[in-house]
Amino acid sequence: ETGVTQTPRHLVMGMTNKKSLKCEQHLGHNAMYWYKQSAKKPLELMFVYNFKEQTENNSVPSRFSPECPNSSHLFLHLHTLQPEDSALYLCASSQANRDEQFFGPGTRLTVL
């Protein structure tokens, strides 16, 4: 248990659906991250939030929309996804400008 939880753990959705992934951290951190892990590529950083402000968007398609309402919660809103978006989506948190990131267990997403 790393102090970072993600729900749901598994999600199957059609290309026309809208769904959201949720991440919550109980560590008092002020930076949160979304990563994508797929079989064919290394871990890809998608978004970074520091003190609820988005500080990085790694050229992620607009069908992925992050939201960080407070320093403990991070969402990833999904709409009109493609089958190639099927992957494990990992959330992480850290103290801003500190080295160590703590990861959640991930959401396994399958797009049909």
Next chain:
Amino acid sequence: GDSVTQMEGPVTLSEEAFLTINCTYTATGYPSLFWYVQYPGEGLQLLLKATKADDKGSNKGFEATYRKETTSFHLEKGSVQVSDSAVYFCALTNYGGSQGNLIFGKGTKLSVKP
């Protein structure tokens, strides 16, 4: 830009064998280096880290030494167990270059047979 290269897997060993997973990096300045481990069905966990040259990180019998002269951070364990079967990721963060975001290698899958 900054990058991490680690040996391709999968690596298959017998229990009690010696493990080495090679990792080299390219970065400006003085990055911090990490090994993360991902057990089946789980997220990543920090295994060990080193923040400056010649530092040795260690945890659960694993060790890695930050070698600036060879830009390497190889992971070693003297006697692996079946429970060590997982995917291992080498990573760096570099406030001088990549603004502190983690940059990962591709991962090396380790399978340990009884």
